[in-house]
Amino acid sequence: xxxxxxxxxxxxxxxxxxxxxxxxxxxxxxxxxxxxxxxxxxxxxxxxxxxxxxxxxxxxxxxxxxxxxxxxxxxxxxxxxxxxxxxxxxxxxxxxxxxxxxxxxxxxxxxxxxxxxxxxxxxxxxxxxxxxxxxxxxxxxxxxxxxxxxxxxxxxxxxxxxxxxxxxxxxxxxxxxxxxxxxxxxxxxxxxxxxxxxxxxxxxxxxxxxxxxxxxxxxxxxxxxxxxxxxxxxxxxxxxxxxxxxxxxxxxxxxxxxxxxxxxxxxxxxxxxxxxxxxxxxxxxxxxxxxxxxxxxxxxxxxxxxxxxxxxxxxxxxxxxxxxxxxxxxxxxxxxxxxxxxxxxxxxxxxxxxxx
Amino acid sequence: xxxxxxxxxxxxxxxxxxxxxxxxxxxxxxxxxxxxxxxxxxxxxxxxxxxxxxxxxxxxxxxxxxxxxxxx
Amino acid sequence: xxxxxxxxxxxxxxxxxxxxxxxxxxxxxxxxxxxxxxxxxxxxxxxxxxxxxxxxxxxxxxxxxxxxxxxxxxxxxxxxxxxxxxxxxxxxxxxxxxxxxxxxxxxxxxxxxxxxxxxxxxxxxxxxxxxxxxxxxxxxxxxxxxxxxxxxxxxxxxxxxxxxxxxxxxxxxxxxxxxxxxxxxxxxxxxxxxxxxxxxxxxxxxxxxxxxxxxxxxxxxxxxxxxxxxxxxxxxxxxxxxxxxxxxxxxxxxxxxxxxxxxxxxxxxxxxxxxxxxxxxxxxxxxxxxxxxxxxxxxxxxxxxxxxxxxxxxxxxxxxxxxxxxxxxxxxxxxxxxxxxxxxxxxxxxxxxxxxxxxxxxxxxxxxxxxxxxxxxxxxxxxxxxxxxxxxxxx
Numbered sequence: 001x002x003x004x005x006x007x008x009x010x011x012x013x014x015x016x017x018x019x020x021x022x023x024x025x026x027x028x029x030x031x032x033x034x035x036x037x038x039x040x041x042x043x044x045x046x047x048x049x050x051x052x053x054x055x056x057x058x059x060x061x062x063x064x065x066x067x068x069x070x071x072x073x074x075x076x077x078x079x080x081x082x083x084x085x086x087x088x089x090x091x092x093x094x095x096x097x098x099x100x101x102x103x104x105x106x107x108x109x110x111x112x113x114x115x116x117x118x119x120x121x122x123x124x125x126x127x128x129x130x131x132x133x134x135x136x137x138x139x140x141x142x143x144x145x146x147x148x149x150x151x152x153x154x155x156x157x158x159x160x161x162x163x164x165x166x167x168x169x170x171x172x173x174x175x176x177x178x179x180x181x182x183x184x185x186x187x188x189x190x191x192x193x194x195x196x197x198x199x200x201x202x203x204x205x206x207x208x209x210x211x212x213x214x215x216x217x218x219x220x221x222x223x224x225x226x227x228x229x230x231x232x233x234x235x236x237x238x239x240x241x242x243x244x245x246x247x248x249x250x251x252x253x254x255x256x257x258x259x260x261x262x263x264x265x266x267x268x269x270x271x272x273x274x275x276x277x278x279x280x281x282x283x284x285x286x287x288x289x290x291x292x293x294x295x296x297x298x299x300x301x302x303x304x305x306x307x308x309x310x311x312x313x314x315x316x317x318x319x320x321x322x323x324x325x326x327x328x329x330x331x332x333x334x335x336x337x338x339x340x341x342x343x344x345x346x347x348x349x350x351x352x353x354x355x356x
Numbered sequence: 357x358x359x360x361x362x363x364x365x366x367x368x369x370x371x372x373x374x375x376x377x378x379x380x381x382x383x384x385x386x387x388x389x390x391x392x393x394x395x396x397x398x399x400x401x402x403x404x405x406x407x408x409x410x411x412x413x414x415x416x417x418x419x420x421x422x423x424x425x426x427x428x
Numbered sequence: 429x430x431x432x433x434x435x436x437x438x439x440x441x442x443x444x445x446x447x448x449x450x451x452x453x454x455x456x457x458x459x460x461x462x463x464x465x466x467x468x469x470x471x472x473x474x475x476x477x478x479x480x481x482x483x484x485x486x487x488x489x490x491x492x493x494x495x496x497x498x499x500x501x502x503x504x505x506x507x508x509x510x511x512x513x514x515x516x517x518x519x520x521x522x523x524x525x526x527x528x529x530x531x532x533x534x535x536x537x538x539x540x541x542x543x544x545x546x547x548x549x550x551x552x553x554x555x556x557x558x559x560x561x562x563x564x565x566x567x568x569x570x571x572x573x574x575x576x577x578x579x580x581x582x583x584x585x586x587x588x589x590x591x592x593x594x595x596x597x598x599x600x601x602x603x604x605x606x607x608x609x610x611x612x613x614x615x616x617x618x619x620x621x622x623x624x625x626x627x628x629x630x631x632x633x634x635x636x637x638x639x640x641x642x643x644x645x646x647x648x649x650x651x652x653x654x655x656x657x658x659x660x661x662x663x664x665x666x667x668x669x670x671x672x673x674x675x676x677x678x679x680x681x682x683x684x685x686x687x688x689x690x691x692x693x694x695x696x697x698x699x700x701x702x703x704x705x706x707x708x709x710x711x712x713x714x715x716x717x718x719x720x721x722x723x724x725x726x727x728x729x730x731x732x733x734x735x736x737x738x739x740x741x742x743x744x745x746x747x748x749x750x751x752x753x754x755x756x757x758x759x760x761x762x763x764x765x766x767x768x769x770x771x772x773x774x775x776x777x778x779x780x781x782x783x784x785x786x787x788x789x790x791x792x793x794x795x796x797x798x799x800x801x802x803x804x805x806x807x808x809x810x811x812x813x814x815x816x817x818x819x820x821x822x823x
Binding site: 003005017028061080113141156214263268284288 | 437440441443446447448456463470473476478479481482483489491513525527529534538539552559569570573576577590592593596598604613617618621637639646679683685704707715735737738741
């Protein structure tokens with residue numbers, strides 16, 4: 001069968017064609033919203049019109065079967081309208097109040113996890129991991145699944161001092177908001193890349209490989225038309241491998257997960273913050289990474305015990321001080337915690353006033 | 357300069373750099389517009405033709421480049 | 429029938445309350461050879477604790493330099509159906525609104541030409557079709573584009589812009605995030621599909637400083653809605669919050685970063701001149717408080733993940749820009765920035781890194797913006813700065 005005529009440079013369709021009628025009518029005219037329960041909120045417009053949102057969890061990696069099921073549910077209860085969130089949740093957009101209970105019942109019967117709205121753990125922003133990425137130091141989907149199973153109650157029912165944004169990145173490329181999340185995991189390497197000297201000539205450009213190194217550890221090896229790596233300068237970031245595949249760095253024995261905490265993107269109460277290192281290395285232990293989930297639980301519980309209402313993880317830690325964070329969590333403080341990269345001196349303590 | 361002329365110049369530039377340096381679209385635009393005294397937009401239009409015809413392709417590995425497609 | 433693999437490790441990840449990605453892969457694997465081999469390969473990764481994917485390449489659709497990302501298994505003999513298993517990025521709609529009709533059509537195309545596996549959505553915000561063979565790429569593009577859908581960005585190009593839900597379903601949005609997102613995407617189609625930048629360039633548009641799209645952390649150009657007038661206070665609603673148990677002094681007044689609020693148990697007062705518009709009070713008392721007056725956006729530049737010099741957050745370039753269609757001021761500013769980046773940027777150098785390398789002065793002078801205190805958290809601490817001849821002539 002002949003293919004339809006292709007078109008280029010058309011961009012995406014206009015979003016108006018995908019908005020429920022009640023949104024089209026009240027676009028830009030919303031007055032307030034209320035969180036009715038962890039999985040349902042209602043937005044009310046200045047005209048008094050309403051739209052209800054029912055949020056459910058999603059693993060982000062979806063089969064067409066499941067998407068068809070989303071579509072069928074949207075058709076049955078939402079006039080066919082549905083959206084996905086930046087954190088990969090699914091949102092059913094209900095215009096008719098009487099459809100909410102039947103939708104919730106249907107979702108429950110189909111074993112969907114409803115929740116994630118308000119001061120809770122919402123879905124985890126994450127990357128491809130071993131499912132589809134060349135540079136993964138760990139899986140991402142498996143870590144997400146293990147964590148969200150552990151903290152499911154904080155998605156569906158229990159509340160926290162404020163929302164806690166989790167993220168997982170399977171390598172230091174950080175395709176995800178790991179560098180600004182409340183608690184985040186990032187896959188790391190701990191040994192330098194293997195230099196496949198005879199392959200470099202055909203597979204890589206030497207100048208761009210050298211330029212990819214943030215610490216100047218790579219130098220030319222002109223005799224072999226290849227490169228050399230200075231072991232004591234390499235911080236195992238893996239950026240060179242993304243430019244030159246003849247420098248593989250994946251290492252099943254030494255790769256693992258680092259845990260960073262205290263980042264946020266919103267400006268509420270305090271400026272956006274980077275996540276900072278809490279645990280430099282936890283071993284890769286698939287399929288359920290028990291050491292990782294237990295470490296995250298330790299941090300989360302210390303936050304719940306110590307934070308004031310509305311404080312994010314980073315705001316809590318800054319109020320009590322990092323020395324108190326390590327005390328409260330009983331996490332060991334190591335040489336790896338002291339920065340020796342580009343902004344090192346900004347992080348040293350320049351005051352004699354601190355807590356014991 | 358005629359578009360066909362610009363196209364020839366672009367192709368020759370890329371041919372010449374095979375095995376030496378992979379060229380980015382902006383490298384080509386800068387070089388050809390300086391060499392041939394045409395605007396960057398004219399180079400861009402000629403480059404677009406060459407890629408649409410399949411004479412050149414975009415490649416990507418540690419950045420995006422324009423190259424001659426490999427022989428099947 | 430697709431090959432059936434034993435997956436004892438992955439089976440462990442089908443237990444528990446959170447929806448399982450393994451179940452998703454298995455659903456597709458039951459009827460699709462590619463998805464079946466993906467499942468087998470992933471089980472192997474779980475056993476050996478390493479990935480088996482190779483990246484980069486030359487595959488794409490004719491005429492475009494982006495939207496398709498070549499992916500190859502290094503175990504092609506063992507898992508032949510994922511020997512090549514490329515990603516196709518479809519440019520999502522503004523704020524990810526869809527209809528069941530489109531989702532069903534998308535699934536029909538993807539079952540026919542791909543693995544049946546997707547990401548809704550990828551980290552940048554594309555609708556990601558996860559895994560297909562090289563020969564399916566042109567048919568997929570024809571099927572989608574003939575229905576009005578285009579590919580997203582990849583490589584050294586403008587990436588698929590994304591935005592928060594904005595005025596479609598949020599009372600806090602100061603700008604039309606969906607329309608800005610759509611307008612930027614349409615304006616720069618060539619820059620998206622024919623990579624000509626030093627490296628990637630991302631736009632993210634947030635309606636307010638809550639920043640639900642993480643624009644300040646994840647976009648080369650962050651557009652964040654704000655306002656210039658007062659915060660209007662509905663004292664009746666304030667009283668209602670107090671009555672419902674909110675401790676307004678502790679939860680609102682004491683948490684205000686600029687200490688510009690006071691509450692005497694009856695009336696909530698705001699010293700608007702000292703408000704930094706952080707959104708805390710508005711977010712917590714949405715029925716009582718609203719930003720009013722002139723609406724627009726702050727334009728910030730330069731956030732990115734750690735490679736190469738360490739992670740950066742976007743920093744203020746234009747403190748306030750009116751955001752009215754067709755957004756010419758924004759488009760002109762963007763073109764100017766790109767011109768400077770094109771002139772000086774090295775391969776794989778993001779615009780934010782270039783600003784750090786060459787200095788804010790050169791960047792601001794090129795785009796025609798005068799220095800103001802809002803550009804910095806604090807002035808420099810060192811005495812080492814440049815003087816131009818023109819500076820010396822100034823009295």
